[in-house]
Amino acid sequence: MDLLRSKIKGLRRRNAMRRPYIPILSLESVMTIDAIREALTNSDVPSYHLEETLDRVSRNGVKIFAILLVLNYQDELRKFIESDQLDDAKLPLSVEILTQDILLSEETAKDFEEKQWEFIAPTFCRGTLHRRLGDSAILPFTQNKRIGKGAFGTVYEVAIDTDHQALSDGFSEVIARKEFDIERDHQKELDNLSKLNHLKHPNIVELLSSFTHDGKYSLLFPLAEEGNLERLLTKERHDTKFQSDQSLAVALAALASAVEHVHNFSQSKLDLKLIGCHHDLRPHNILVSEGRFILADFGLSTLKPASQDSQTPFKHGSDDYLAPECEDWDNGFQSGIVHRSADVWSFGCVVAEVATYMALGPEGVEEFRTARKHKVRGWTLRQFHQGPKRSSEAVSRWLSSLERSRSRTVALLVQVVRQVLCIDQLERPTAREVTRKLRLIAVHDAATTIDITFSQVREKYPSLDIALEHTRFNAWRHAMCLCNLEHEMQSSPNHTGDAMSQYDRILEGLDRLLEDVRTRLEQKPEAQYLDFSCLMSLNDNLQSFLTREQMETLREYFIITFLDEYGQSADQIGNEATCGTLSHEIRMRANIKNISNLLEENAVSAPIIRLIDPAAVDQLIPFGGHHHGRLSEGQATRPVWVEWRKYGKHGANEETTRKLYERASQSAELLAQVKPASFRTLTCIGFYHEPERAAFGMVFEFPALVAGRGSVKPTDLRQQIASTVKKRDLYPDLDDRYRLAWALAASLLEFHTVGWMHKSLNSSNIVFFPEESGDSDADSQRHRSQLIREPFLVGLNHSRPDDPTEFTTGAAESELRHYQHPTYLKEGRGYRLEYDYYSLGIILLEIGFWMPLAEFTREWVGSYEERRQRLVTKRVPRLRQHMGREYSEAVRCCLEGDFGRVMDDSKENVGDSGRETGSPRELKLEFGRRVVAPLSKYFA
Known part of the structure; x- marks a missing residue:
């Protein structure tokens, strides 16, 4: 028994406040079953009660028995058992209970009452339920170092005795304790954190526990090893975990997510939705730990039901990061009404300083703060504005200098800061x-x-x-x-x-x-x-x-x-x-x-001849500038499409004629190549010469989907729109019109990808090969749907106008000139990708309104350029209500050639309206991103 008593006394240690206590885990290691049995054997417990007493002590009364042993009152154990008070969970026991219920003497009771506190130092459970510890409780903190003080509390770095509390469930050996003097301040932050804890957001500080002790109110948090952001901004980058710009960018994004979740609190398990506002966003209240920024200090925060407005009277004092609406400088700094956008402003200020730190280090941050200094009624302020309705020129100049930083990340952050630091709170991003x-x-x-x-x-x-x-x-x-x-x-x-x-x-x-x-x-x-x-x-x-x-x-x-x-x-x-x-x-x-x-490059030395006997092509039926007919192949015939490559009067010269034959053969070889279905073109099977027309006929197969049918009568988009423009019940479904628009845009991109330009894109050169429809309305509707889903682009022009041995397929009708870009019509040379995009934009307008171009430009006068401008300003905006915003935007890009940055008109690679078209590759990529991709999702 003396040995056990000695071991227990040897466990005694003092906390940071110099008060003695016995670590509970150490006590458990000493108070083993064998040690307790030996102590009971040497006490006045009868042998026939030994095992039963041992069971009661080991299960419920280890601490009470240890207290009695240390006081040398082990023979009083019987009274605890008889009064049914052998229960460690009932500690601490008052002198009244000890004397009246357990029947200890007053002296023994006082000794026990005083000594018990050493054995019941509290352990902490993870959670937000508040505990009230008695003033005599001994906190098991081996360290209690003050590390900061705010407006509402003092923060201490405390170390938990690991021999007293097992470090699990979120606790570590060193944690932070925030102490409040005023219960109201403690309760406000406790309530906010109790809700926010449910989010389990890695960038919102986690509340580990809450307790009252000795008239003080405390919250426990994980310790931020690296302090707060204010401290970080004074360190050299190489001494931190943020040596790369990416690490700081990632940390800022995660912190923004934390602010977002405070602003829009939603917890499905609690069936709770709230709108919140931090109200005190600044570097002092942003903790830094393990390469993360953690939002902390929610003493001023508000969390309201989502049904209420976020506006709140501003209650905080002056601070560098306050939004302009927080205080009225012209009216004695009177507090204003703020919304969540005030947090967004404050966060933008923080981002501005972090971007400065990225580019210029801690010296730059200090220089930035100095540059912001200005006086208002005798007060020296460093805020990011100069009053409720006035931006800071110093901040604007500073941001401009940061934008010239070698780091693109810094420049992008500055772009965000400029959007956030908007004087009008309604214009700030969320x-x-x-x-x-x-x-x-x-x-x-x-x-x-x-x-x-x-x-x-x-x-x-x-x-x-x-x-x-x-x-x-x-x-x-x-x-x-x-x-x-x-x-x-x-x-x-x-x-x-x-x-x-x-x-x-x-x-x-x-x-x-x-x-x-x-x-x-x-x-x-x-x-x-x-x-x-x-x-x-x-x-x-x-x-x-x-x-x-x-x-x-x-x-x-x-x-x-x-x-x-x-x-x-x-x-x-x-x-x-x-x-x-x-x-x-x-x-x-x-x-x-x-x-x-x-x-x-004229590098084809021996082209493959795909010459067809002219007599084999007959039953030609005109179709705009083209024909369709039948091609005889032995006893069989099949439908074909014929396009003409005209050469005018150049055929009289024998050498020119030979070159024209070679060129026709080469073109036929090119058009005969196997192509992905997304090209939406016909496959060439050969060509023949027709001197009477001064042209070569390029012969194409009908598409595979109609080749085996009986009678097929081609039609084009222009005819389809014109024939149904006044019959709304015959309009194609929106889905089919979207699919048609995407197919045409994707096809044009395919052309440009392999180096082709169409040069003659108009609704007459978009052809369909419909099957014969049935007699029923359902058959007729199905026929129209199938028709518009399978467009084919015809009339490709691969000629080079400056070469007399090249062909042309140009649109002779003056009406078709409206599909050509005004600049090309004016200059007549140097065809560019943007000109094809313009033609496509006109076609997409027709599809969107399901109306021929001539119909909605009727009575328009002026130059082609003036008509283009009217299309952009008058027609394109109205397209939104017919086809949606993204369709309208795709059309606008095509008509304006908006596929690059605005530049000086005098520079090269500049399109109309001073827009830089960039390299052909960049132009194609932008066309794909701004036109093809948005149209593709309509039928996803």
């Missing part, structure tokens, strides 16, 4: 919108690093496989709008909103991809060719986050880039897995482009 923008910046930064590393690998170890995977990755970047992020930051979240909902998984995928590419950079040359399955899988994983519209954009980028950069290497792709399901289609496009290039 926290949700800010989160989306910052997430895009973080993903952009990570993706840029991968792109650079990919380039390093390719330079060190040239490989078609690596080049293809690099292109696939850049296609993903393009689909995510990361290559044109400045534009995306200004736009609605339609393009990236769905993907950004999986932001965390995207970042994880990017980290894994970067690790793989960096590993390849460090590998030996022979190891580069061993296994690309992991790299391909990582690219596949990123693509899985894309929407259908984005996948369409990705596909277009990959094909266009491949043909521009690697088309000559297409025959090297021997492994189907290398480029996935695109391999066969890439081969087809590469072949077409290769032949086109050879024809363009």
Whole structure:
């Protein structure tokens, strides 16, 4: 017994307040079953009661027995058992209970009452339920160091005795304790955190426990090892965990998400929806821990039912990060009414300082704060505005200097700051919108690093496989709008909103991809060719986050880039897995482009002759500038389409005629190539000469879907619109019109991808090959639906106007001139991609209104350019109510040539209205992103 008593006394230690206590875990290690049995054996407990007493003590009374042992009152154990008070859960016991219920002497009771506190130092359970600890309770904190003080409480760094409390369930050895003097302040923050704890957001400080002790009110939190953001901004970057711009961008995006969740609190398990406002966003209240920014200090925060408005009277004092509406400087700093947008302003101020820290380090932050200084009625302020209705010129100048930083991440952050620091609170973006923008910046930064590393690998170890995977990755970047992020930051979240909902998984995928590419950079040359399955899988994983519209954009980028950069290497792709399901289609496009290039360079020395006997083509029926008829092949005939390549008077010269034959043969060879279905063109089977027309007839097969039918009567889009324009019940379904618009836009992009330009795109050159309809209304409706879903583009013109041996197919009708771009009509040379896009825009207008161009431009006068302007300003906006905003925007882009940045008119590569068209590749990519991809999702 003496040995056990000695061991228990040896456990005694003092907390940070110099009060003694016995660590409970240490006590349990000493008070074993054997030790208790031995002590009871040496007491006055009868042997026949030993086992029963041992059971009672070990199950419920270890602490009480230990107290009695230390006091040398072990013989009083019997009284606790007899009074049914041998229960550690009932501690602490008062002197009254000890004397009256347990029947201890007054002296023994006082000794027990005093000593028991050493054995019942509290342990803490994770949760938000408040505990009231007696003033005599001994806190098991071996350290209690003050580390900060705010307006409502003092913060201490405390260490929990690990021999007293098992470190689990969110507790660590060192935690933070926030102490309040006023119960109201403590209760306000406790209530807010009790709700926010349900979000389990990694960037909202977690409340571990709450208690009252010795008249003070305390909250326990995980300790932020790196202090707060205010402290971080005074450190050199190399001394922190934020040495890269990406790490800071990721931290800001996560912090924005925390603000968003405070603003829009939703918890399904509680069936609770609230709108909140932090009201005190500043670097002092943003903790920094393990590379994260954590939103803290919710003493001023409000959380209201979602049915109420977010407006709240401002109650806080002066601060650098306050929104302009918080105080009326002209009226004695009178408090104003604030909304959640005030938090957004404050957050923008924080982002501005972090961006400064990125670019200029801690010295730059201090310089920025000095630059903001201004005096108001004797007060020196450093706020980001100069009154409720006046922006800060100093802040504006500072942001302009940051935009010139070498870091693109800093420039993008400044763009967000400019949007947020808007004097009119109604014009500020929401926290949700800010989160989306910052997430895009973080993903952009990570993706840029991968792109650079990919380039390093390719330079060190040239490989078609690596080049293809690099292109696939850049296609993903393009689909995510990361290559044109400045534009995306200004736009609605339609393009990236769905993907950004999986932001965390995207970042994880990017980290894994970067690790793989960096590993390849460090590998030996022979190891580069061993296994690309992991790299391909990582690219596949990123693509899985894309929407259908984005996948369409990705596909277009990959094909266009491949043909521009690697088309000559297409025959090297021997492994189907290398480029996935695109391999066969890439081969087809590469072949077409290769032949086109050879024809363009006159490098085809011996073209394949596809000459057809003119007598075999008969029963020709005029169709606009074309014909359709029958081609005899032995005893059989089949329907064919004939387009004319006219050469005018040049055929008189024998040498010119020979060259024309060669050119016709080459054109037939090109048009005969197997093409993906998305080209929406007919397949050429040969040509024949018809001197009377001074033309070569290019003969095409009817499409496969109608080739086996009996009687097929082609029709074109112009005829279809004109015949039903006044019969609304015969209009095609919206779905079919959307599908038609997308098919035409996708087809045009295919042309441009392989180096073709149509040059004569109009509704007469969009042809359908309908089957005969039945007699019933249902058959008639089905016929119309099938008709418009399968358009074919005819009348392609591959001529070069400056070459007398080239052909023309130009539109002779003056009405068709309205489909041509005004600049081309004026100059008549230098045909460009944008001119085809303009023609498509006119056709999309006709489809949208289901009305011929001539009908809605009737009585219009003026030049072609003036008519174009009227279409853009008068007709395109009205298209929204017919086809939707995105359709209307796609048409606007086509008519305005809006596929690049606004530049000085005097510079090269500038389209109409001073717009930079960029390289042909960039133009095609922008057309795909702004027109083709948005139209594709209508029939997803």
